[in-house]
Amino acid sequence: MSSTNSYSPARKRQLGAEKRTEPLPTVHPRPSDRKVTWSRVAIVLTVTFWAIYVVTTIIRQFLVLGTQDFRFTMEAIGYLVVVTFLTFSALMYLVARQGALQRFQKHVRVPRAELDRHFATNQPSITVLVPSYAEEPEVVKMTLLSAALQEFPSMRVVLLLDDNPNPTDPAVADRLNATRALAADITDLLAEPRSRFTDAALRFELADADAFVAPHTALELAAEYAWAAAWLHAQADAHGIEDHVDLFFADQVLRGLADELALVGQAVEAAVGEGVSLSAERIAQLYRRLAWTFDADLAVFERKQWASLSHEANKAMNLNAYIGLMGGTYRVEETPQGPILTPVAPHRAGDVEIPDSDFLLTLDADSILLREYCLRLTYFLQQPDNARVAVTQTPYSSFRGAGTRIERLAGATTDIQHVLHQGMSHFGATFWVGANAVIRKRAIEDIVETEFVGGFEVRRYVQDRTVIEDTESSIDLGTHGWTLANYPERLSYSATPPDFGSLIVQRRRWANGGLLILPKLWRQVRERKRRGEIVSRTELLLRINYMASIAWASFGLIFLLAYPYDGRLLSPVVLLAALPYFIAMASDLRYAGYKGTDVFRIYGFNLILLPVNLAGVLKSIQQSLTGKKIPFVRTPKVKNRTASPLLYVLTPFLIVAFSLFTLWRDVNAQNWGNAAFAAFNATLAIWAIVSYIGVGNAIVDMWLGLTRPLYVDKSRTRTTETVQPVTESIDWRSVLYHGHAGGDVPRIEQAAHRAAGGSASSAASSGSAASSSSAEVDATERQAA
Numbered sequence: 001m002s003s004t005n006s007y008s009p010a011r012k013r014q015l016g017a018e019k020r021t022e023p024l025p026t027v028h029p030r031p032s033d034r035k036v037t038w039s040r041v042a043i044v045l046t047v048t049f050w051a052i053y054v055v056t057t058i059i060r061q062f063l064v065l066g067t068q069d070f071r072f073t074m075e076a077i078g079y080l081v082v083v084t085f086l087t088f089s090a091l092m093y094l095v096a097r098q099g100a101l102q103r104f105q106k107h108v109r110v111p112r113a114e115l116d117r118h119f120a121t122n123q124p125s126i127t128v129l130v131p132s133y134a135e136e137p138e139v140v141k142m143t144l145l146s147a148a149l150q151e152f153p154s155m156r157v158v159l160l161l162d163d164n165p166n167p168t169d170p171a172v173a174d175r176l177n178a179t180r181a182l183a184a185d186i187t188d189l190l191a192e193p194r195s196r197f198t199d200a201a202l203r204f205e206l207a208d209a210d211a212f213v214a215p216h217t218a219l220e221l222a223a224e225y226a227w228a229a230a231w232l233h234a235q236a237d238a239h240g241i242e243d244h245v246d247l248f249f250a251d252q253v254l255r256g257l258a259d260e261l262a263l264v265g266q267a268v269e270a271a272v273g274e275g276v277s278l279s280a281e282r283i284a285q286l287y288r289r290l291a292w293t294f295d296a297d298l299a300v301f302e303r304k305q306w307a308s309l310s311h312e313a314n315k316a317m318n319l320n321a322y323i324g325l326m327g328g329t330y331r332v333e334e335t336p337q338g339p340i341l342t343p344v345a346p347h348r349a350g351d352v353e354i355p356d357s358d359f360l361l362t363l364d365a366d367s368i369l370l371r372e373y374c375l376r377l378t379y380f381l382q383q384p385d386n387a388r389v390a391v392t393q394t395p396y397s398s399f400r401g402a403g404t405r406i407e408r409l410a411g412a413t414t415d416i417q418h419v420l421h422q423g424m425s426h427f428g429a430t431f432w433v434g435a436n437a438v439i440r441k442r443a444i445e446d447i448v449e450t451e452f453v454g455g456f457e458v459r460r461y462v463q464d465r466t467v468i469e470d471t472e473s474s475i476d477l478g479t480h481g482w483t484l485a486n487y488p489e490r491l492s493y494s495a496t497p498p499d500f501g502s503l504i505v506q507r508r509r510w511a512n513g514g515l516l517i518l519p520k521l522w523r524q525v526r527e528r529k530r531r532g533e534i535v536s537r538t539e540l541l542l543r544i545n546y547m548a549s550i551a552w553a554s555f556g557l558i559f560l561l562a563y564p565y566d567g568r569l570l571s572p573v574v575l576l577a578a579l580p581y582f583i584a585m586a587s588d589l590r591y592a593g594y595k596g597t598d599v600f601r602i603y604g605f606n607l608i609l610l611p612v613n614l615a616g617v618l619k620s621i622q623q624s625l626t627g628k629k630i631p632f633v634r635t636p637k638v639k640n641r642t643a644s645p646l647l648y649v650l651t652p653f654l655i656v657a658f659s660l661f662t663l664w665r666d667v668n669a670q671n672w673g674n675a676a677f678a679a680f681n682a683t684l685a686i687w688a689i690v691s692y693i694g695v696g697n698a699i700v701d702m703w704l705g706l707t708r709p710l711y712v713d714k715s716r717t718r719t720t721e722t723v724q725p726v727t728e729s730i731d732w733r734s735v736l737y738h739g740h741a742g743g744d745v746p747r748i749e750q751a752a753h754r755a756a757g758g759s760a761s762s763a764a765s766s767g768s769a770a771s772s773s774s775a776e777v778d779a780t781e782r783q784a785a
Contacts, residue, residue: 016691018408021247021401024415024593026370026490028104028422036105039098042580046094049577050087054080057571072566079569082556083577089553090581092545095538097584099426100419107488115375116285122382123153125357126374126438127326131318132365133162133634137178138240139495140365142249144186147363148296149257150374151289156297156355159183159365162318165305183298193231193294200224201287212277218268221283225265228290232258244401245495249368252493257293257371308340308456313631316464319362323444324459327356340456360439366495367396367435373491377438380487390443390482391474395421396435396494400593406692407498409605414496415592416585422486429542430484434470436492440482447476466513466623467630471547475517479524481531497635500649500693501642501701504612506635511554511616514547516624521547554614557607561655561681564665570673604684605692611651641697646705649698656685 058080061072128147132140140159147157159182167173204217236254241247264286271278303309303321310317329350330341344350359378363369377392386392395418398411424430444461451458463472474484497503521543525535586596619630659682666675689698 013403014405016405016408018400018402018411020593021244021251023248023252023400023493024397024490027109028107028488028490031101031104036098036101039094039101039584042584043091043094043098045580046087046091046577049573049579050084053083053571053573053577056573057569061568072568075563075566076569078559078563079565082559083574085552086556087577088541089545089549090578092542092549093420093581094584095427096420096423096542097588099423101423103422103426103488109489110376110379113282115372115379116282116289118379118382119153119375120281120285120288124359124378124382125154125156125355126152126359126361126378127355127357128155128157128361128363129160129319129322130158130363130365131160131162131315132179133315133318135179135365137175137182139245140179141182141186142245142253142368143363143365144182144298145189146249146253146368146370147361148186148190148298149253149293149371150296150369151293151372152296152374152378153288153292154357155292155295155374156299156357157183158322159298159300160318160322161300161302162304162315163302165302180300183300187298189235190294190296193228194291197224197228197287197290197294201284201291204287205284211280213280213283215272215277218272218278218283221286222265222268222272224287224290225261225268228293229258229262229265232261243403245368245399247401248399248493252370253368260371261290305339306341307335307338308342310453310458312464314464314467314469315634316460316462316469320459320461320464322354323360323441323461324457325354326441327354329353356441358441360441360444362434362437362439364435364494368493369436370491370493373436374438376489376491377487380485381438381440386485388481388483389440389485390477391430391432391437391439391484392487393433393437394487394489394491395433396492397490398496399493402496402498404498406500406503406605407496409598409601409692410496410503412589412592412594412598413602413605414494415594416588418490419588419592422488424542424546425484425486425488427536427538427542428483429539429546430474430486431543431546432470432474432484434468435494437470443477443480443482444473446480446482447473465629466516466620467509467633468513468517471513472517472520475520475524479520479527481528497642499641500697501644502635503609504644504648505633505642507609507612508616508619509633509635511550511613512619512630513616513623515551515617515620517547518544550613551617551620554610554617557610558614560677561658561662564662564671564674567671567673600684601687601691604688607655607681607685608652608688608693610655611648615648643704644693644697644701646702649693649701649705652685652689652693653698656682656689659685 058076061076128150130140130143130147144157144159148155159179161176161179163172163176163179165176167176200220204221232254236250236258239246239250239254241250268278268286301322303318304311309321325341329344329346329348330352331344332351333340333342341352359381361374373394377394380386380392381389396414397418398414400411402408402411421431421433447461449460449463451460461473462469463476466472477484497506521540525540528535582599585602586599589598590596623630659678662678663675663682666672666678689695
């Protein structure tokens with residue numbers, strides 16, 4: 001690729017940020033037998049050391065030493081529970097990792113010629129849905145263009161714009177209009193290559209061709225590929241580079257596709273140079289490849305422009321609103337609340353037509369697809385063995401070259417999760433992770449739930465009961481006999497929050513909802529067993545750990561940090577049980593291009609995120625008790641730093657203070673095990689605060705958190721102006737459309753009497769009544785205040 005790894009970012013990079021900008025290989029390197037063997041040994045050692053601890057420390061205290069003090073007994077039970085749950089999470093990490101290594105060993109990439117042969121006769125349709133809210137147009141454009149440049153026979157890319165359609169802020173309106181224009185802008189951008197290659201493919205297919213083509217015909221094809229590569233390189237050169245995401249897009253999407261097309265053209269020229277005659281069928285496939293790559297249909301859809309669609313503020317309902325319209329034709333009708341879409345009978349003309357498709361691709365507006373994503377994943381779904389696979393995806397990786405330390409470390413955890421999700425697929429425990437996925441539309445039609453709100457049908461294909469809608473939908477699909485699978489390659493990338501404030505929003509949302517979904521998992525297991533399916537224990541344990549581990553890990557860590565456990569319960573064997581987990585994670589970090597010592601940074605990172613994770617868990621408990629949905633909060637995507645709430649920026653300092661206090665207390669009590677643990681926590685938490693929050697940023701955020709309640713929002717202050725009597729007119733559109741809204745029926749005859757010219761006394765009486773009503777309103781407002 002022609003781009004270099006050095007560039008001048010628009011924002012200053014932090015010291016310690018990532019320098020590497022080259023992404024990891026698309027295909028995972030094949031693990032050695034030695035690595036797989038040691039992975040199994042790590043699992044055995046973890047279980048063995050945990051059992052040794054239980055026997056030599058816990059049981060020994062009661063059976064051999066006869067310790068029967070009530071307080072000690074409760075401490076022993078509590079400590080054993082905490083250690084067991086934390087060890088279980090470590091064990092599930094190792095098990096998932098083992099599954100990933102086995103998948104990477106067995107994976108064989110489908111040859112490109114086989115893909116071309118398959119899609120020559122199998123040409124399904126796919127709709128790419130890109131839900132977007134308050135995104136920067138430049139970010140959305142890269143996402144849309146990475147989808148539009150996917151080679152696919154019939155592709156429609158739809159931007160589901162969820163912003164307020166009528167903003168009052170001029171800056172917001174300008175951004176919205178720029179985002180609305182993206183579909184037309186990209187369509188115009190692709191017009192020249194689309195027209196050129198469509199015509200070239202048509203000319204070749206209409207020409208009288210023998211079984212093999214003449215050399216000059218093959219060279220004409222090579223010239224078309226060279227032209228496509230040059231066009232893409234020109235677009236890459238014209239793309240502005242402000243950060244590492246822009247660099248990734250220019251190098252991996254535009255130049256990556258250009259280099260591959262150029263290579264194909266060179267291969268055709270080389271074949272001709274060696275006197276090889278290429279078949280007409282193969283040449284036709286290569287022409288179609290060019291035509292399909294630049295032939296996407298782009299559109300923008302705004303559900304909030306239609307009063308008949310749900311306006312619930314979450315990504316799930318943004319997707320559901322459009323999916324529910326697919327395959328239908330609608331007439332636009334005006335109502336007092338705004339225009340609505342009314343279905344028309346099949347084969348009848350309408351104002352709006354929403355095409356249907358065989359597959360859906362959901363793609364976050366800050367994610368980017370690599371070439372062949374759609375081609376390889378739909379090929380996978382179309383194989384006979386995968387007929388019951390509803391969703392396939394490549395769990396997203398992080399963009400390399402992060403400009404901040406916290407983005408780099410959050411990206412490291414993302415790349416680790418990519419490996420774990422691949423391993424979960426080995427045991428049939430795949431979860432849809434949301435940022436990107438190819439979905440068989442027939443599958444989500446099996447799990448749709450329908451209700452009527454205000455007389456309009458609302459369909460829920462993707463559940464919005466929790467803020468982790470993809471996890472709940474994974475369970476729903478399994479209940480209906482569908483499965484999910486992760487494709488074992490890196491073909492998708494997504495943005496990572498660059499500061500602590502935006503990371504809080506993301507991780508709090510991730511921690512919320514898992515506990516609420518657990519009952520659905522039990523129902524799924526019962527239903528699958530009723531159908532005669534085998535539900536392995538490993539799958540079940542992996543799923544439980546995925547949904548609930550944040551809860552028990554958060555509470556467990558609080559107990560370990562806060563409670564002064566008896567020194568007799570501590571044992572080096574506990575550290576030995578955790579050692580395989582930390583060694584394996586360090587190895588995985590090096591495998592993903594990070595440092596092995598980042599394992600300690602991740603530990604400190606998780607310490608300062610403890611209040612965030614705990615808040616998400618408590619929100620789940622709150623929802624289970626109240627039955628009210630937790631509001632969906634999108635991860636902020638702003639060029640400047642996002643301020644952190646006071647609680648989340650203050651708590652890490654309290655963790656450090658308490659750890660230092662515990663250290664002092666345990667040193668005086670000569671409880672050296674607890675003292676060492678407290679010193680370890682204090683050191684890593686201090687490092688995390690300085691590196692990932694920043695002392696200056698923390699002070700600013702705490703000051704804002706303390707002083708913000710002292711300010712009064714003028715827009716919310718109640719005016720004390722006297723309410724003037726107003727002569728009301730009938731909103732005939734509302735009356736005819738909605739009817740009576742409830743309450744007292746308005747006295748229409750008085751209005752008619754006034755229109756006919758009532759007496760002065762009647763007018764005075766009306767004014768008196770209005771003044772009385774005004775006084776009642778003021779009294780009510782004062783009482784409420």
